[in-house]
Amino acid sequence: MIIAALEHEQVEVIFGYPGGAVLPLYDALYHAQIKHILTRHEQAAVHAADGYARVKGKPGVVFATSGPGATNLVTGIATAYMDSVPLVIITGQVATKLIGTDSFQEADITGITLPITKHNYLVGSIEELPVTLAEAFYIASTGRCGPVLIDIPKDVMEQEGTFCYERNREIPGYRPTYVGHPGQINRMVKAIKEARRPVIFAGGGVIRSGAAAELRELAIKCRIPVTLSLMSLGAFPGDNPLFLGMPGMHGMVAANFALTEADLIIALGARFDDRVTGKLEQFASEAKIIHVDIDPAEIGKNVPIDIPIVGDVKQVIRELLKRVQPGDTSDWLQRIEEWQARYPLSEGTAPSSGKLKPQFVIREINRLTGGKALITTDVGQHQMWVAQHYCFREPRTFLTSGGLGTMGYGFPAAIGAKLASPASTVICITGDGSFQMNIQELATVVCGNYDLKVVVLNNGCLGMVRQWQELFFEKRYSQSLLHGNPDFARVAEAFGATGLRVSTADEATAALEKALSVRGPVVIDCLIDPAENVYPMVAPNRPINEIITGRDLE
Amino acid sequence: MKHVLAILVENKSGVLARVAGLFSRRGFNIDSITVGETTEPGISRMTITLEGDEAVVEQVMKQLNKLINVLKVSNLSQEPAVMRELMLIKVRAEPHTRSDIQQIVETFRGKVVDVSLNSMIIEVTGNDEKLEAIVLLLQHYGIREIVRTGNIALLRGAKVTRENGEARRSKG
Numbered sequence: 001m002i003i004a005a006l007e008h009e010q011v012e013v014i015f016g017y018p019g020g021a022v023l024p025l026y027d028a029l030y031h032a033q034i035k036h037i038l039t040r041h042e043q044a045a046v047h048a049a050d051g052y053a054r055v056k057g058k059p060g061v062v063f064a065t066s067g068p069g070a071t072n073l074v075t076g077i078a079t080a081y082m083d084s085v086p087l088v089i090i091t092g093q094v095a096t097k098l099i100g101t102d103s104f105q106e107a108d109i110t111g112i113t114l115p116i117t118k119h120n121y122l123v124g125s126i127e128e129l130p131v132t133l134a135e136a137f138y139i140a141s142t143g144r145c146g147p148v149l150i151d152i153p154k155d156v157m158e159q160e161g162t163f164c165y166e167r168n169r170e171i172p173g174y175r176p177t178y179v180g181h182p183g184q185i186n187r188m189v190k191a192i193k194e195a196r197r198p199v200i201f202a203g204g205g206v207i208r209s210g211a212a213a214e215l216r217e218l219a220i221k222c223r224i225p226v227t228l229s230l231m232s233l234g235a236f237p238g239d240n241p242l243f244l245g246m247p248g249m250h251g252m253v254a255a256n257f258a259l260t261e262a263d264l265i266i267a268l269g270a271r272f273d274d275r276v277t278g279k280l281e282q283f284a285s286e287a288k289i290i291h292v293d294i295d296p297a298e299i300g301k302n303v304p305i306d307i308p309i310v311g312d313v314k315q316v317i318r319e320l321l322k323r324v325q326p327g328d329t330s331d332w333l334q335r336i337e338e339w340q341a342r343y344p345l346s347e348g349t350a351p352s353s354g355k356l357k358p359q360f361v362i363r364e365i366n367r368l369t370g371g372k373a374l375i376t377t378d379v380g381q382h383q384m385w386v387a388q389h390y391c392f393r394e395p396r397t398f399l400t401s402g403g404l405g406t407m408g409y410g411f412p413a414a415i416g417a418k419l420a421s422p423a424s425t426v427i428c429i430t431g432d433g434s435f436q437m438n439i440q441e442l443a444t445v446v447c448g449n450y451d452l453k454v455v456v457l458n459n460g461c462l463g464m465v466r467q468w469q470e471l472f473f474e475k476r477y478s479q480s481l482l483h484g485n486p487d488f489a490r491v492a493e494a495f496g497a498t499g500l501r502v503s504t505a506d507e508a509t510a511a512l513e514k515a516l517s518v519r520g521p522v523v524i525d526c527l528i529d530p531a532e533n534v535y536p537m538v539a540p541n542r543p544i545n546e547i548i549t550g551r552d553l554e
Numbered sequence: 555m556k557h558v559l560a561i562l563v564e565n566k567s568g569v570l571a572r573v574a575g576l577f578s579r580r581g582f583n584i585d586s587i588t589v590g591e592t593t594e595p596g597i598s599r600m601t602i603t604l605e606g607d608e609a610v611v612e613q614v615m616k617q618l619n620k621l622i623n624v625l626k627v628s629n630l631s632q633e634p635a636v637m638r639e640l641m642l643i644k645v646r647a648e649p650h651t652r653s654d655i656q657q658i659v660e661t662f663r664g665k666v667v668d669v670s671l672n673s674m675i676i677e678v679t680g681n682d683e684k685l686e687a688i689v690l691l692l693q694h695y696g697i698r699e700i701v702r703t704g705n706i707a708l709l710r711g712a713k714v715t716r717e718n719g720e721a722r723r724s725k726g
Contacts (some may be wrong), residue, residue: 114572115579119622173625297616
């Protein structure tokens with residue numbers, strides 16, 4: 001019955017890991033047409049489904065067993081929840097009469113995931129099952145997307161019932177608002193016309209609602225510069241002159257200055273995370289703020305809003321474009337150009353040292369793929385370097401754990417991305433710390449012979465932790481140096497993938513060229529300069545125009 | 555400022571945990587929470603009293619509305635409403651103080667629901683102010699135990715809190 005429901009929802013692939021409580025489910029899967037990807041850890045199954053969902057724009061589906069199978073999903077579910085990724089997760093539960101008795105492999109997974117799912121269910125009987133599955137898909141993929149978990153006791157899986165499936169059924173307590181209030185949109189039109197120093201600040205919502213084309217049209221028509229949060233890189237072309245780069249803690253100087261001095265901020269599907277705003281009291285103190293978001297609870301949560309608009313970003317911008325008139329922004333754009341010229345992105349300290357620079361590796365990847373690859377990252381320095389140095393041009397080409405900041409996300413997410421878009425070049429750019437958090441998935445990629453590449457920016461330490469310790473803890477490198485790292489190329493070989501190890505710029509270029517020319521999984525272990533830091537940087541809880549650049553420290 | 559929220563929820567398992575969990579997770583304080591059935595089968599009504607400024611309450615209401623099992627959230631403290639709480643007080647009562655206590659209880663239109671040799675249980679309903687006042691008076695005799703139901707509230711007049719749309723006036 002579950003499999004039939006998944007077929008109704010046109011699910012093509014499931015990511016999962018079997019176990020006692022889901023044996024009936026896996027038995028039903030045995031003869032089904034749906035593809036199942038066996039990861040080597042449940043956490044990787046959720047991340048892979050998450051990567052699939054981010055690329056495909058429809059829910060990723062996960063199976064796991066009760067108890068430890070379910071609890072291993074938790075980090076992945078929280079990751080998806082923070083980044084509003086649609087997932088439907090089906091976990092097995094011990095038989096109904098055993099629930100609450102601390103039986104073998106029992107965990108209250110609906111209780112555990114209550115605060116990290118958009119909604120969850122514990123199914124009581126087979127009659128509830130079709131309705132629950134239909135609701136789960138509907139809730140996960142509409143409004144502000146998110147993960148929905150369905151916990152199904154083993155005895156319910158074994159029951160028989162009539163299957164009657166109705167997609168997108170109405171749910172009394174769930175009615176997302178898609179259409180923006182026309183009066184508010186009129187106010188937005190007026191504000192844009194009057195603004196002299198406007199900035200568009202777009203977030204992940206622009207990608208989720210498929211509004212990249214509308215965003216581009218709005219920015220170009222009204223001559224408004226655009227800054228994109230980490231979650232929305234690719235929603236506006238990185239090579240467009242109106243693009244300011246990412247704002248915030250490791251954002252571009254011009255983006256932070258522009259937000260600070262703006263008289264109008266148009267926030268589209270963004271949520272004013274502390275990594276973007278810095279010290280809230282001093283954030284954009286001169287600006288009127290328009291906030292368009294599908295989730296009313298985001299509006300006014302962190303920053304007071306002058307023009308709130310609840311609705312789907314794409315629909316709101318479309319409505320806006322019918323009426324909007326550009327204001328005079330020429331002086332402002334000139335000012336921004338001056339900032340951009342004065343504060344270019346650092347390509348690394350002491351580039352002539354002969355050491356391999358991470359920034360160089362990322363720029364080479366960008367050059368060799370024409371910026372057309374599908375990039376996933378883990379979390380830490382390498383993540384910020386990618387956000388800064390890779391030029392994203394299209395939406396859904398950059399997958400990263402922005403909200404939760406989950407190390408171990410990137411590699412399994414790349415598996416999901418590859419399955420969602422088999423024709424794309426998929427590259428996971430990771431660090432030596434992060435890669436080891438889900439390195440077992442080498443078995444999954446070798447098994448499936450997936451054509452994806454892993455570039456490990458290996459500095460032998462937890463780089464971002466080490467950087468903070470250097471800057472804020474007087475160089476006391478407490479537990480951040482990863483002694484005993486393996487040779488990742490040889491690890492890859494041991495799993496049956498291709499492994500390459502490089503320590504100079506020339507070797508790196510040659511290895512990347514080789515990796516991109518062969519089919520199948522390749523791991524490039526790049527031994528980079530361990531002293532390299534991510535700049536620019538804004539210290540935590542400081543205003544975002546107080547910027548530390550690498551140059552100050554040279 | 556004190557706010558009283560009326561919340562209509564689907565009577566499904568875990569709904570109380572969802573609501574209560576939301577408060578603890580986001581650092582909102584609940585003064586009291588009560589739950590009971592409504593005239594509609596399958597729909598329960600919660601009354602939550604909380605302390606907080608406008609911004610906090612707005613965020614609480616928005617977050618509550620995001621819960622799938624929550625059908626309607628309204629802030630009753632913005633409109634005239636009848637608010638009541640029931641309290642049982644076990645007070646020390648020696649034979650010579652009993653009649654004094656009885657008099658206090660009558661003034662507050664309470665009831666004596668249990669008497670023993672040296673204690674009484676008093677039942678009293680009212681709003682916060684009234685309940686605090688009687689507690690203050692009875693402290694003089696020695697309060698041994700108190701239990702309170704938490705606030706419940708209804709809008710004054712014919713206006714009702716319904717699951718669809720805003721609170722509306724009935725035709726009568």
